[in-house]
Amino acid sequence: MANHEREFEYTPRDFMRVKDLLYRHAGIVLNDSKDSLVYSRLVRRLRALQVSRFADYLDDLHPDSPEWQNFLNALTTNLTAFFRENHHFEVLAGLLKQHPIGQPFRIWCCAASTGEEPYSLAMTAVETLQRHDPPVSIIATDIDTQVLQTARAGVYAQDRVRDLSLTQLRQFFLKGTGKNEGKVQVKPYIKKLIQFQTLNLLAKDWSISGQFDAIFCRNVLIYFDKPTQKTVVERFAPHLKVDGHLFVGHSENLTPITRLFSPCGRTVYTLANSPVEKH
Ligand SMILES: C[S@@+](CC[C@H](N)C(=O)[O-])C[C@H]1O[C@@H](n2cnc3c(N)ncnc32)[C@H](O)[C@@H]1O
Known part of the structure; x- marks a missing residue:
């Protein structure tokens, strides 16, 4: 114009x-x-x-x-969906099954947007480990405070969940009532697995502590230039357990950017010196 x-x-x-x-x-x-x-x-x-x-x-x-x-x-651009790039949730299910019993599985979802991705992670844990209180904790962060507000509320229009099975809808959602009539709301036991917080991947200090079994950093690196991608991705290394996995989006390729990570399946990476078997 x-x-x-x-x-x-x-x-x-x-x-x-x-x-x-x-x-x-x-x-x-x-x-x-x-x-x-x-x-x-x-x-x-x-x-x-x-x-x-x-x-x-x-x-x-x-x-x-x-x-x-x-x-x-x-x-910010916040496009997301439940079980987006579903192959990653299948990989996660495999990791959860192999994880030693009694040790909590920690996940950081660092561009969580409106919540569909962290909720899909929590749902995968419940489905895989077949319990309402799986030993899984998810930290879901984003730079955008407004999307995080939507994520915390966990209320979605019907068209956002149309690709989920009837079993998943019954297991993970309540029917919205009152002002949420016609919508669905994530059940409290799923919400309990996730902690939402604001975090800018560019910030000098990440208010995040400890190491994770899995870091999901999907479809955000595409907005950054190569030097920024390298800096951000390399800062993940100390936050990943030695056998941890880093998941990136379908068009994000770390091989030309860093030597700290090696590919381990489709857009999944481990630390280059990790003892994890490559497949
Ligand atoms: C396209 S969405 C991806 C959502 C989800 N990860 C997925 O793959 O479906 C990108 C998200 O990255 C967030 N983002 C952009 N720049 C960021 C930054 N510097 N730090 C943290 N999050 C950022 C945006 O707010 C947005 O919610």
Whole structure:
């Protein structure tokens, strides 16, 4: 849309400022074709704040400003689905079966979005270990606080769960009532397995402790450039148990990026010096 047709003044310089802020603080690379997308994502924020020019909005914006989180939330892309890239859940089921009895299995899901991915992990654990309280703990993080709010609520429209089996629907969801009429809600025993928290993969300190049996970092590295991908992925190494597994998205390939991980199946990696048998 030409600038003069827009409700708010938005210049190429404004787009460059947004691009720079998002790259420096979230690692997200916006290519130049995204300039209309940025306008449409941020225009709601200008309306809410009653600011009439993007330049004025950006002048007041910095990581410590109250608007900062809204800015990030508006610009992330949160596409996800239950049991997306299902082959990973089959691998996880195999790992859970082999895991020594009595030792908790820890998972970090680091781009959890609206919750479908961590809930699918929890559901896989319940199905595989055939108990409502499997010894599994899942930390689900994301940079976007708004999607995490949706994730915590665990309420989904019917079309989000249409690919799940009737057995899964009965086992894992309640029918929504009142304001959630027509929707489904994840059952409390599934929610109990997950702890949601905000975490920016670019932050110097990750407020995450200990080591994990599995890290799911799927479909977020694609938004980063190669140096950022390398930095983030290599920071996972100390957080992975020696026989742990790192899962990435279908178009994310770590082999050209780092020597710290070796492939172990389709978009699944182990530490390069791991004792895990490669298949
Ligand atoms: C496309 S979704 C992927 C969701 C899920 N992992 C999946 O594969 O279905 C990407 C998610 O990464 C999050 N994200 C983007 N940049 C991030 C960063 N720097 N730190 C943490 N999360 C980030 C976004 O907020 C978004 O929810």
